[in-house]
Amino acid sequence: MGVPSRVAAVLAGLLLLVGCGAPPAAGPSAERSLILATTTSTQDSGLLDVLLPAMTEDTGWAVKPIAVGSGAAIEMGRRGEADVLLVHSPAAEEELVATGVTGRRLLVMHNDFVLVGPATDPAGIRELPVAEAMATIARSGSAFVSRGDESGTHAREKQLWEAAGVDPDGVWYRSTGQGMGATLRVADEAGAYTLSDRATFLAQRDGLRLQIVNSGDARLLNIYHVIEITPAAGERVQPEGAAAFVDWIVGPRAQQMIGEFGTTEFGEPLFTPDAGKTAEQLGG
Incomplete structure (x- = not known):
């Protein structure tokens, strides 16, 4: 991200809060605020x-x-510019843990990735296993839009291309370098396929013509972990804040809220709470 300092990270977080209309927190002092670095899907x-x-x-x-x-x-966690992470890129998470700058890494929730595209499904991928679907998109030259931003979604996309035996390149393949919401809009305008987490797609589908055209494959499981960052990453890290966030998000109130989120608006939860489970139990 190129955040030069913790001060800049705090300012960026405040701008995000203002931009998304969230009310300022009442009560806590500056000493009781923590930085959460997280994926755009949350x-x-x-x-x-x-x-x-x-x-x-x-x-x-x-x-x-x-x-x-x-x-x-x-x-950001590696550089000590955040106190806690909520992310969904397991291989990169394990690499971070191996550096020794983290505390607990716990499973929080899961949903799944989906391939979305035009309702006409020009490549004809609806009934295919996902690796075959990716190969078919490439072989047909159908437009595909990638996040291209080294996010968890982009990491999974690259794994799917590898499983399909495809090195994506050519006029049919485009990278945005942006988050999921922006990438969905670009794909929608281009009449292209893209890989999305289900939650972001469902939250934004009313403004899109794209439809889910391939889902349900075991390779599309999308697991989110919370990770404590420790002072080993930098002296500004607040371990008390990180511990408070981890304890709360795997606790009963947060897990209930996660399990209910989306049911009123979409008729189904957008995430499944998983505190106390392991990725292996989910098949990830």
């Missing part, structure tokens, strides 16, 4: 707008979110 889906005020209410810690791709969020 913001674009609206989940943060529900969880963070409740976190502040229960713990007294104000949370300043920095919503970027999981890769950028993980780099």
Whole structure:
């Protein structure tokens, strides 16, 4: 992300809060605020707008979110520019843990990735296993829009291309370098396929012509972990704030809120709460 300092990260978080209309936290002092670096899907889906005020209410810690791709969020943690992470890029997370700058890494929730595209499905991928679907898109030359931002979604997309035996290149393949919401809009305008997390797509589908055209494959499981950052990453890290966030998000109130999120508007939850489970139990 290129955030030069923790001060800049705090300011960026405040701008995000203003931009998304979230009310300022009441009560906590500056010493009781923490920085959460997270994937864009938690913001674009609206989940943060529900969880963070409740976190502040229960713990007294104000949370300043920095919503970027999981890769950028993980780099912020590595540099000590965030206190806690909520991300969905397991291989990159494990690399971060191996550096010794983290505390607990716990499963929080899951949903799935979906391939979305024009209703006409020009490549004909609806009934195919996902790796075959990706190969078919490439073989047909159908337009595909990638986030191209080293996010968790982009990492999964690259894994799917590898499984399909495809090195995506050519006029049919385009990268935005942007978050999920922006990438969905670009794909919609171009009449292209893209890979999205289900939550962001459902939250934004009313403004899109795109439809889910391929889903349900085991390779599309999307797992989110919370990761504590410790002072080993930098002296400005607040381990008390990180611990408070981890304890709260895997606790009963947060897990219930996660399990209910989306049911009123979409008729189904956008995430499944998973505290106490392991990725292996989910098949990830």
